[in-house]
Amino acid sequence: TPHHSLLAALPKCEHHLHLEGCLSPSLTFQLATKNNITLPSPSSDAAYTSVETLTERYKNFSDLNDFLGYYYRALDAIITQDDFEMLGWEYFTTAAKDGVKHAEVFFDPQSHTARGIALGVVVSGFNAACKRAEKELDITSKLIMCFLRHLPVQESRDTMQAAVEEGYFDITTKGQDRTIAGVGLDSSEVGFRPELFGEMFMEAEKMGIRRTAHAGEEGDPTYISGALDTLHAERIDHGIRLVEDTKLMDRVIKENIMLTHVGELPIRKFLEEGVKFSLNSDDPAYFGGYILNNYCAVQNAFDLSVEEWKVIVQNSIQGSWCEQTRKDELL
Numbered sequence: 534t535p536h537h538s539l540l541a542a543l544p545k546c547e548h549h550l551h552l553e554g555c556l557s558p559s560l561t562f563q564l565a566t567k568n569n570i571t572l573p574s575p576s577s578d579a580a581y582t583s584v585e586t587l588t589e590r591y592k593n594f595s596d597l598n599d600f601l602g603y604y605y606r607a608l609d610a611i612i613t614q615d616d617f618e619m620l621g622w623e624y625f626t627t628a629a630k631d632g633v634k635h636a637e638v639f640f641d642p643q644s645h646t647a648r649g650i651a652l653g654v655v656v657s658g659f660n661a662a663c664k665r666a667e668k669e670l671d672i673t674s675k676l677i678m679c680f681l682r683h684l685p686v687q688e689s690r691d692t693m694q695a696a697v698e699e700g701y702f703d704i705t706t707k708g709q710d711r712t713i714a715g716v717g718l719d720s721s722e723v724g725f726r727p728e729l730f731g732e733m734f735m736e737a738e739k740m741g742i743r744r745t746a747h748a749g750e751e752g753d754p755t756y757i758s759g760a761l762d763t764l765h766a767e768r769i770d771h772g773i774r775l776v777e778d779t780k781l782m783d784r785v786i787k788e789n790i791m792l793t794h795v796g797e798l799p800i801r802k803f804l805e806e807g808v809k810f811s812l813n814s815d816d817p818a819y820f821g822g823y824i825l826n827n828y829c830a831v832q833n834a835f836d837l838s839v840e841e842w843k844v845i846v847q848n849s850i851q852g853s854w855c856e857q858t859r860k861d862e863l864l
């Protein structure tokens with residue numbers, strides 16, 4: 534597109550990227566072979582016949598749960614600490630090419646610990662990728678540990694407790710080089726209300742841990758207000774359905790809540806009303822592209838002015854959880 538190089542040069546901050554969502558079909562097959570893991574047989578699901586058929590299937594998800602089924606299944610191929618570091622590195626090298634300067638990235642520990650992989654293996658692998666990205670790519674980063682809301686809340690509590698006890702949060706660490714700054718909430722939304730996780734998030738807040746939650750992606754606006762009221766979410770991931778509730782929209786503006794990865798649909802409205810949002814990669818291996826692709830798609834759809842892009846970029850720097858000195862460098 535004509536604006537590609539202009540958009541590529543913008544100093545981007547990413548707030549909505551699932552590291553597991555960077556697992557491409559080719560990397561899935563590659564790791565499955567290396568680790569001797571059997572993916573579903575093509576006779577049970579023809580999508581697993583080849584990299585090409587799986588890639589094709591990824592273009593036709595019917596809804597969030599259809600996507601999540603493939604997303605969780607592919608993770609079976611990831612086993613070792615090096616695998617996690619490689620997946621993280623896959624993200625950071627691509628992000629660097631797209632002009633990302635600071636990235637706050639999600640991971641889903643329960644999708645791995647449920648398969649018998651130690652939390653420390655997951656965290657250390659991703660953490661290593663973060664450290665390497667800072668050194669070699671000039672990308673600063675934070676990890677956000679997400680809880681899978683479709684699983685029993687007790688499993689999330691156990692995960693939280695293990696992460697605190699093992700010292701993985703950057704606020705609780707004792708001189709170790711850790712990067713987990715916050716907690717999030719993801720997976721199937723409808724029927725798994727944010728309120729279920731209220732107590733946990735309040736404990737996290739007391740410890741000084743940052744908080745965000747997927748809300749209003751498929752769930753109605755009460756999922757957004759629930760996340761603000763009971764999780765004290767500092768950002769809302771997606772939040773597309775905020776457009777349905779103007780009163781809530783006023784609150785989001787007043788409380789300076791940033792939405793992440795809103796997609797194309799309500800962008801013009803959010804810009805006009807003054808709702809802050811950032812554009813992000815989300816699950817690039819599944820939804821056809823990294824952050825720059827999404828910047829370009831928005832430009833193609835809305836033909837935004839340079840001034841409007843400036844607002845988007847500045848809001849995404851200000852809405853980051855990095856140190857003020859880093860923000861000053863990027864602004």
Ligand code: ES4
Pocket residue numbers: 551554597604719720721747750815816
């Ligand atoms: C996700 Cl797009 C999306 N929504 C909810 N949970 C997720 N986990 C990974 N991608």
Ligand code: ZN
Pocket residue numbers: 549551719747770815
């Ligand atoms: Zn997401």
